[in-house]
Amino acid sequence: MFKYYRYDGEKKFDIGKVPTDDTKLVKDRTEAEARLAANNEKIDELQQKLYAEKREGVIFLFQAMDAAGKDGTIRAVLQCLSPHGVHESAFKSPSSQDLAHDYLWRIEQEVPAKGEIAIFNRSHYEEVLIYQVKKLWEQQANARRIDPEKIMKHRYADIRHFEKYLWHNNVRTVKIFLNVSKEEQAKRFLARIEEPEKHWKFSAADYEERQYWDDYQAAFEDAINHTATWHCPWFVVPADHKWYMRYVVSEIILDTLQDMDPRWPVVTDERKARFGEIRTALQAELGMDKKEKKKAKADAPAAPADVPDAHAADSEAKPRD
Numbered sequence: 001m002f003k004y005y006r007y008d009g010e011k012k013f014d015i016g017k018v019p020t021d022d023t024k025l026v027k028d029r030t031e032a033e034a035r036l037a038a039n040n041e042k043i044d045e046l047q048q049k050l051y052a053e054k055r056e057g058v059i060f061l062f063q064a065m066d067a068a069g070k071d072g073t074i075r076a077v078l079q080c081l082s083p084h085g086v087h088e089s090a091f092k093s094p095s096s097q098d099l100a101h102d103y104l105w106r107i108e109q110e111v112p113a114k115g116e117i118a119i120f121n122r123s124h125y126e127e128v129l130i131y132q133v134k135k136l137w138e139q140q141a142n143a144r145r146i147d148p149e150k151i152m153k154h155r156y157a158d159i160r161h162f163e164k165y166l167w168h169n170n171v172r173t174v175k176i177f178l179n180v181s182k183e184e185q186a187k188r189f190l191a192r193i194e195e196p197e198k199h200w201k202f203s204a205a206d207y208e209e210r211q212y213w214d215d216y217q218a219a220f221e222d223a224i225n226h227t228a229t230w231h232c233p234w235f236v237v238p239a240d241h242k243w244y245m246r247y248v249v250s251e252i253i254l255d256t257l258q259d260m261d262p263r264w265p266v267v268t269d270e271r272k273a274r275f276g277e278i279r280t281a282l283q284a285e286l287g288m289d290k291k292e293k294k295k296a297k298a299d300a301p302a303a304p305a306d307v308p309d310a311h312a313a314d315s316e317a318k319p320r321d
Contacts, residue, residue, distance in 0.1 A: 002251050007224055008233040015221040020181040021240040025248065032247040039250040040080040046254075047117060049262035051085035054115035056260055057171045060253060061120040063129070064178035065216060066206045067188040068239045069246075070121055073178065076246045077253060078119060087112070088119040091126060099140065103127045103155075104162055114170055124162070125175075128155050128223050133215045156226035163232040173232040174256050176249060177220060180239040182213055 002025060007013050026032040050056070060078075062070045074088065089110040098106045104124055112118035130136065137151050163173045180188075189210075192202035209216075228234045235252050239245045 002235075002248055002255075005235050005237055005248065005252075006233050007228040007236060008230045009228045010230075013221055013224045013228070013234070013236065015179070015217050018179060018236055018238075020179050020184065020238050022238040023241055023244045025251075026244065029241075029243045032243050036076070036247045036250045039247075039254045040077070043077075043250070043254050043257060044080040044082075046257040046260075046262055047081050047085070049264055050117070050257065050260065051082070051115045052264055053262045054113075055170065055262070057112035057114050057116045057118070058256060058260065059112060059118045059120055059166075059171065059173045060256075061123045061125070061173060061175045062178065063122060063125050063175070063220070064239065065180055065185060065213075066209060067185045067192075068178040068180040069242050070178060072242060073246050073249055074119055074121060077250045081117065085115055086117045086119070088121060090121040091123055104158065107162075111166065111171060123175075124159060125223055125227075128152065128159070128226075129216065129219045131155070132219045132222070133212050152222075156223070159227050160229060160232075163227070163229070167231045172256065172260070174252065175227075175232065175234045176252060177224065177234060177236045178239040178245060179236050182210075184240045185210065 023032075026035065050058075062074065064070050078086070087110070091106070094103075094106065104127075107124045110118055110120070132152055137148050142148075142151075166173055189202065189207065192198040224234045224236070235248075237245050237248045237252075
């Protein structure tokens, strides 16, 4: 369905030939919003199972030019998720402490545990995007043995190996590039300037970065072509229409979780036997008479063999109070 937005190394990504205003998957905004709402319900249920089962973690990583709509998309698509087992990391400019370490150091600390979802608002890809556009290796101290001409080649290889390492250790990385046009970015910048409630969103630095538009487009194209793999694909999502972009992102996230196939932990016979003992003890504690006990037992639904055990993984297996 949305697979032609997927880049996994089988085809070359040419950013100049990919439409930013595509809406081919739905007929209009009303349909897109209805599908998004339906997808959110499914995503919510799958996240609960993922958290309960604790077999695999996943990173949903967002990259884009300024004003493409990362924050709004994350809110619209992922607001259905419980805070339990989900965290968002917004990677701003690296601190002096970050720069004193290898460039993946701060990323490694945000990798999700099994059963968790991590949302990366920007990511380690800043280290091959802005790093390339601004030639930051000229400003940073490197060992004398480092060849500046090979830094980018090595970083692409590092990222591929890092993401494959995570894949081999039960963590998926799903990379989403929200592809906005230069014209649409200009309109959104103007809206931020002209509408008082959006003033806080705009910075003169955003406009200054716009002067490097062509360089960033080339950097995105290079990064995607060098790091798109079958196990850690890129999805290039048209971003000129926010309603369409959010719907497509919901399809990508839903498809990923369905492929992960999380399941409720199964209640063992031993644990179910323990339930009976606990029921008797609680009834005694409440002082229920024999008639009440008999009625409570008759009213209790019979547990099927595969009934989910809310405490099979830990004391907070389902991320709901």
